[in-house]
Amino acid sequence: MKDHLLTWLGAQRSILRVLLPLVIVLVIGSAFHSNGAFFAWETHRAVLREVSVHGILACGMTLVVVAGGIDLAVGSVLALGAVSIALLTMQRGWPAPLAVGAVLAMGAACGATSGTLVAFFRAPAFVASLAMLVFARGLAKLCADGKKVTTHFVGPDGLDRTVPLPALFEGLDDRVIGGQLSVVTLVFVACAGVTWLLLSRMRIGRYLYATGGNLEAARLSGVPVRTAVILAFVFSGVFSAIAGICQAAQETHGDPETGMGYELDAIAMVVLGGASLTGGRGNMGGTLVGVLTVGYLQKVLSLNAFSLEARLMLTGAILVAAVLLQSRAMRGTEG
Numbered sequence: 001m002k003d004h005l006l007t008w009l010g011a012q013r014s015i016l017r018v019l020l021p022l023v024i025v026l027v028i029g030s031a032f033h034s035n036g037a038f039f040a041w042e043t044h045r046a047v048l049r050e051v052s053v054h055g056i057l058a059c060g061m062t063l064v065v066v067a068g069g070i071d072l073a074v075g076s077v078l079a080l081g082a083v084s085i086a087l088l089t090m091q092r093g094w095p096a097p098l099a100v101g102a103v104l105a106m107g108a109a110c111g112a113t114s115g116t117l118v119a120f121f122r123a124p125a126f127v128a129s130l131a132m133l134v135f136a137r138g139l140a141k142l143c144a145d146g147k148k149v150t151t152h153f154v155g156p157d158g159l160d161r162t163v164p165l166p167a168l169f170e171g172l173d174d175r176v177i178g179g180q181l182s183v184v185t186l187v188f189v190a191c192a193g194v195t196w197l198l199l200s201r202m203r204i205g206r207y208l209y210a211t212g213g214n215l216e217a218a219r220l221s222g223v224p225v226r227t228a229v230i231l232a233f234v235f236s237g238v239f240s241a242i243a244g245i246c247q248a249a250q251e252t253h254g255d256p257e258t259g260m261g262y263e264l265d266a267i268a269m270v271v272l273g274g275a276s277l278t279g280g281r282g283n284m285g286g287t288l289v290g291v292l293t294v295g296y297l298q299k300v301l302s303l304n305a306f307s308l309e310a311r312l313m314l315t316g317a318i319l320v321a322a323v324l325l326q327s328r329a330m331r332g333t334e335g
Contacts, residue, residue: 002325006101006125008125014226014274016276018272018274018286018289018290019283019289020072020108021272021293021318022289022292022293022296024246024298025293025297025322026296028287028300029296029300029303030131030227030300031098031325032300032303032304034303034304036304037303038299038300040267041180042219042221043189043299043303045179045181046184046299047292048182048185048295049182049184050295050298051188051247051292051294052073052182052184052185052187052188052246052261053078053184053243053247053262054147054243054265054269054291054294054295055191055192055248055269055287055288056075056187056188056191056239056240056242057075057078057190057239057240057262057263057265057266058192058266058269058270058273058287058290058291059076059192059194059195059239059284059287060111060144060195060235060236060237060238060239060266060322061074061189061236061263061266061267061269061270062195062199062234062241062270062273062275062282062283062284062287063195063199063235063236064125064210064232064236065091065200065206065212065267065270065271065275065276065277065279065282066208066209066212066232066275066279066280066281066282067211067228067229067232067279068125068211068212068213068215068229068278068279068280069118069125069127069129069229069232069233069294070125070126070129070132070267070277071111071114071125071228071263071276071328072126072129072130072132072263073110073114073129073132073133073136073237073240073263074240074243074259074262074266074331075132075133075240075259075260075261075263076109076132076133076134076135076137076140076259077107077111077240077241077244078133078134078135078138078240078241078243078244078247078258078259078262079136079137079140079244079255079256079257079259080106080107080110080139080140080143080241080244081107081138081146081240081241081242081243081244081245081247081248082139082244082245082247082248082251082259083143083149083244083248083254083255084102084103084106084143084244084253084254085099085100085103085168085244085245085248085254086149086150086248086253087143087144087149087170087253088103089150089168089186090150090151090153090163090166090168091149091153091163091304094167096166096167096168099168100168100245102311103241103244103245104172104238104241104242105314106241106249107237107238107239107240107241107242108234108238108241109137109237110237110240110241111233111234111235111236111238111240111329112126112230112233112234113132113239114129114131114132114230114233114237115230115232115233116230117131117233118229118230118233119225119226119227119229119230120226122198129233133263135254138232140256141256142171143222143256144254144255144256144335146256147256148253148254148255148256149253149254149255150167151163151250151252151253151258153311164254168245168249169185169201169248169249169252169277170249171249172184172187172245172246172249172250173249173250173252173297174204175244184246184249184250187242191242192237192284192287192288195235195287196284197281198235199283199284202281202315203227204231206226207223207224207227207228208228208232209280209281210223210228211225211228211229211279212224212226212279212280212281212282213279213280214280219315225312237268243259243262244259247259255271258327261281261312264312264316265294266302268290268318269287269291269293270290270295271289271290271292272289272290272293272294272318273286273287273288273289273290273291274286274290275287279312294318297314297318298311301314309335312332
């Protein structure tokens, strides 16, 4: 009975530790509300729309971090996905389902490459994903010829052409429920649901936790650790490609420079959600709280006229603070 009580109390402390940063940010937003702008529904709708792409990246990052790795390539794969979907739908005229399938396959291939380097060649996840970061960014620039892919382009015959914005782009950037919610937010919710199912209701989730908790013990217990690691990176690549499609729809073009620094936001969201960068701990519920924390923090700073540079610096500081707090909490638990 005592052990169960201690376990329950420990779980409650973990939940409070994850929720506390979000509560603090909301309190600050309520105090510095920019003449009531923070209390308007339009502000919260904008937050949900703005964090959706980053949140989709955080879904994949959660899986990789739980497995004991890290994926620095998510921003670059996002850019490659944005460029690819724009090229295929605008300039090649592919139907949306075929174009989306090709982009998702591209994302899966990028993730599988990073995962294979980690699982079979024992490359550190940091190094493998860093290499993919550079490769995917370079490939995006190569495919886009170093410029944005728009509805206006030069055709094979050398003549300028302008095509309508693809229906896929218009649909993803549309609003539903009487204009109260962005479609891209629903895409994020769907990705979060898939991640929750993978971690909480499927065997692969148990494999990921075991691999991240103690790789050698998991291997000796019969867990297919190589498969688990590769699948974590594959899902991260697919989610990055989905985020790229949504990003292109929001920007109405494919930009090879987009997504720079997004990996920092994704990692910050996952860590703020209670995941451990050493692996074996984390969940989608916590990541959702981390997504909202970062999203509302940036919105509060934006409403109060903080520069982009200040917001980036503060995000980095928060990431460091979260890791230090996590380490302190883990030492307290061990003690």
